[in-house]
Amino acid sequence: MxxxxxxxxxxxxxxxxxxxxxxxxxxxxxxxxxxxxxxxxxxxxxxxWPREKLQEYQFKQLKKLLRHAYENVPYYRKTFKKRGLRPEDIRSLEDLNKIxxxxxxxxxxxxxxxxxxxxxxxxxxxxxxxxxxxxxxxxxxxxxxxxxxxxxxxxxxxxxxxxxxxxxxxxxxxxxxxxxxxxxxxxxxxxxxxxxxxxxxxxxxxxxxxxxxxxxxxxxxxxxxxxxxxxxxxxxxxxxxxxxxxxxxxxxxxxxxxxxxxxxxxxxxxxxxxxxxxxxxxxxxxxxxxxxxxxxxxxxxxxxxxxxxxxxxxxxxxxxxxxxxxxxxxxxxxxxxxxxxxxxxxxxxxxxxxRMEDFIVTPDGAVIPPAVITHPFKDLKTIKNTQLIQLDIDSILLRVSFFKNATNKSERELNQLICGLQEIFGPNVKIETEIVDEIKRTPTGKFRWIISKVSEKILNE
Ligand SMILES: [Zn+2]
The missing domain is CATH 3.40.50.12780 (ANL, N-terminal domain)
Incomplete structure (x- = not known):
């Protein structure tokens, strides 16, 4: 201990x-x-365990948590009071949506x-x-x-x-x-x-x-x-x-x-x-x-x-x-x-x-999940790594790094990739490219393939 x-x-x-x-x-x-x-x-x-027994267990845990939050956490106490709620008003798992x-x-x-x-x-x-x-x-x-x-x-x-x-x-x-x-x-x-x-x-x-x-x-x-x-x-x-x-x-x-x-x-x-x-x-x-x-x-x-x-x-x-x-x-x-x-x-x-920020949203209202975007990336030979950054609703940056000793074959592959992406995103999205030696990971070493700076806001609208 x-x-x-x-x-x-x-x-x-x-x-x-x-x-x-x-x-x-x-x-x-x-x-x-x-x-x-x-x-x-x-x-x-x-x-x-059967579903009913699992739900019974969940409700017990929930009641304990809500009682604690109400008694000890100022944010939840205020939130409950503002709505005239007390923990005992949550009588089933469905009641959770009162909070x-x-x-x-x-x-x-x-x-x-x-x-x-x-x-x-x-x-x-x-x-x-x-x-x-x-x-x-x-x-x-x-x-x-x-x-x-x-x-x-x-x-x-x-x-x-x-x-x-x-x-x-x-x-x-x-x-x-x-x-x-x-x-x-x-x-x-x-x-x-x-x-x-x-x-x-x-x-x-x-x-x-x-x-x-x-x-x-x-x-x-x-x-x-x-x-x-x-x-x-x-x-x-x-x-x-x-x-x-x-x-x-x-x-x-x-x-x-x-x-x-x-x-x-x-x-x-x-x-x-x-x-x-x-x-x-x-x-x-x-x-x-x-x-x-x-x-x-x-x-x-x-x-x-x-x-x-x-x-x-x-x-x-x-x-x-x-x-x-x-x-x-x-x-x-x-x-x-x-x-x-x-x-x-x-x-x-x-x-x-x-994540919401992994989706690309387009000016004509399409919401494109990452799994769909992977298609033109299949079978790349000279391109080592890529990253897509949606800067605005009509603007995407494609970041690319090549394997060492890339040749003129690489340029062809890059052009094919851009064509494939343009087909998915439609003609109203401008794709710019940036060639780098290595695509950076985050400080914790994770890699984010798609980062959209606009999708979360648009999806929640
Ligand atoms: Zn299973």
Whole structure:
């Protein structure tokens, strides 16, 4: 417990502890403590509960959270009072819509009123979203919440055989700007590789590292793992190890990424969706590619007009997120139980479409999801990487980086790509190009393929 608290206070602690945490990991007796096993065992047991029992559980959690928020969090108290509401007026899950939704701007501008007064935050580090566009959202969460989150992730991964504590290779996280782009965290059983893979030598080095580490799971950003798979194929390397699964997380997943990774590593790609605010968690079914949201994690509502996920997380009592608008958009929700695995988890969805800012909107009113835009990008040979930035409703910047030794074939390929995009976006959108050596990742190492500066506003109109 004391050591747990020590880790909670990491940002304020000595450099030595930070170095231990960053380079060795969290000792397993802290990470796999009683909270972890209680949560994990509960999830393994309750995953086949019938819908009514899951909803009953959700309502119990909701009542507890609302009572706490009303009594201790000034923002929620004011919001309830303004509407003449008390927590006991919420008598069913459906009644939740009596409480207004919370958007990111309100959370940021009224942050001081969002903090529970009965919890001591003096030694608590601030967490934040990755802030791929705009300013990241900052909030508090406890160390215990992180442990619970890890139990939920392990629960989801157990569908493809992963056991808590098993070794894994991570290709994610902040860039490791070193000649040797690798960190071994022995206490976590993790070998972490930088998401930036520069050349053929880099690929060869990664393959040797993964082989000698002996992990059977790779976990990380789809963009980085797909780039590695693509380069393995391009340079005709043989994969010298056998994986059980590749876990995709933290970025949008495109069909081509899944395809190349499954082909090159000859195993299942298993993807999950979550967010730093911990309001909604979903992952794929082991018997299909449908995602199920996990009802024990929080309450998920899908906006009927925009299909935005609105989530209420059960575990953050410092900064409760109630009916929080995530700006993430999904395909049409399905409310029946999953016919492929028999779980009653809900809702069920076919795809995470992306964030609102991943959609391109055009002057003639079309809303184009990223999956549609991928088509002209298939089978590129000389173009290594691309990024689309919608600057205005009628203006898109296409950023391109080429493989080394690109020839005049590259120009032809670029022109074809622009023609393909013009067909999708229509004649009223101007596409400009910018050629760069390397397309930059965000400070946390994530890659954003599409960034629209106008779509969120337009979709909400
Ligand atoms: Zn299923």
């Amino acid at each position: 004391i050591i747990g608290r020590l880790f909670t206070a990491i940002p304020r602690m000595s450099t030595l502890v930070k170095v231990v945490y960053n380079y060795l990991g969290i000792p397993s007796f802290i990470r796999y403590n009683k909270t972890f096993w209680d949560t994990y065992n509960f999830l393994q047991k309750s995953q086949y 207004p939704c919370l958007d990111k701007d309100t959370f940021k501008s009224r942050f001081n009123e969002m903090i529970a007064k009965n919890i001591d935050i003096r030694n608590m580090p601030l967490s934040h979203t990755s802030g791929t566009t705009g300013k990241p959202l900052q909030f508090y969460r406890t160390y215990t919440e992180n442990i619970i989150e890890w139990a939920f992730i392990c629960h989801q991964w157990s569908r493809v055989g992963y056991k808590p504590g098993e070794r894994r290779v991570e290709i994610r996280g902040p860039l490791i700007n070193k000649k040797k782009p690798v960190i071994h965290r022995p206490l976590d059983g993790v070998l972490r590789l930088s998401p930036v893979i520069r050349d053929k030598e880099g690929v060869s080095f990664y393959l040797r590292c993964i082989k000698s580490f002996g992990a059977r799971y790779i976990h990380g950003y789809p963009s980085a793992i797909a780039t590695l798979a693509g380069m393995i194929k391009k340079y005709s390397f043989k994969v010298p190890f056998k994986l059980k699964a590749v876990f995709f997380a933290s970025e949008e997943v495109y069909g081509w990424e899944r395809k190349i990774v499954e082909e090159v590593f000859n195993c299942r790609v298993f993807s999950h969706y979550g967010q730093a605010e911990h309001v909604a968690l979903a992952s794929e079914c082991e018997n299909s590619y449908f995602y199920h949201f996990v009802p024990q994690y929080g309450i998920v509502e899908i906006d009927p007009k925009t299909h935005e996920i609105i989530g209420t997380g059960f575990f953050n009592y410092v900064n409760p997120f109630i009916r929080y608008k995530t700006t993430d958009v999904v395909s049409e929700p399905i409310l029946s139980e999953c016919e492929y695995c028999g779980r009653s988890y809900f809702p069920l969805i076919e795809r995470i479409e992306g």
